[in-house]
Amino acid sequence: MAGVSVVAAALLCAVFPAQAGEVQIIRGRLAAEAGQAPPEDKPLVLISSRTRGDNGKKVTLAGDEFSEGQLRDPRLAGREWEFEGKFAADGNFTIYKLFTLKEDKRHRVTYYCEVCHIYTHEPGRCMCCQDETELQEIPEE
Numbered sequence: 423m424a425g426v427s428v429v430a431a432a433l434l435c436a437v438f439p440a441q442a443g444e445v446q447i448i449r450g451r452l453a454a455e456a457g458q459a460p461p462e463d464k465p466l467v468l469i470s471s472r473t474r475g476d477n478g479k480k481v482t483l484a485g486d487e488f489s490e491g492q493l494r495d496p497r498l499a500g501r502e503w504e505f506e507g508k509f510a511a512d513g514n515f516t517i518y519k520l521f522t523l524k525e526d527k528r529h530r531v532t533y534y535c536e537v538c539h540i541y542t543h544e545p546g547r548c549m550c551c552q553d554e555t556e557l558q559e560i561p562e563e
């Protein structure tokens with residue numbers, strides 16, 4: 423169980439970075455072959471949609487291991503995403519928060535182990551019992 427608080431602390435750091443600045447919201451789908459997850463060996467690229475004046479713009483994304491894990495999850499291939507974050511000087515977008523969009527409603531992606539009742543933030547096996555975790559998308563309150 424000790425691992426849970428470490429994960430939570432790491433996530434808090436990623437979601438609430440210390441630097442001030444203009445947080446922006448961008449939406450779109452990831453550049454990938456139809457029905458497939460983005461290629462593992464390439465940076466994540468968002469094709470923006472419904473972002474005022476920026477439809478179809480390509481944005482290179484930078485995220486932590488949790489964001490990367492979710493964005494590269496094949497089960498979420500083709501989803502529309504919404505990101506809160508900031509553009510860096512080089513034009514890359516640093517992700518602070520990420521959500522899948524279903525019928526325009528934001529959903530948090532999480533992975534649940536029903537054996538241990540533990541939620542985690544990246545795909546893979548349960549940190550406790552090593553069983554497969556279940557992908558869940560939970561509507562934002």
Ligand SMILES: [Zn+2]
Nearest residue numbers: 535538548551
């Ligand atoms: Zn478990």
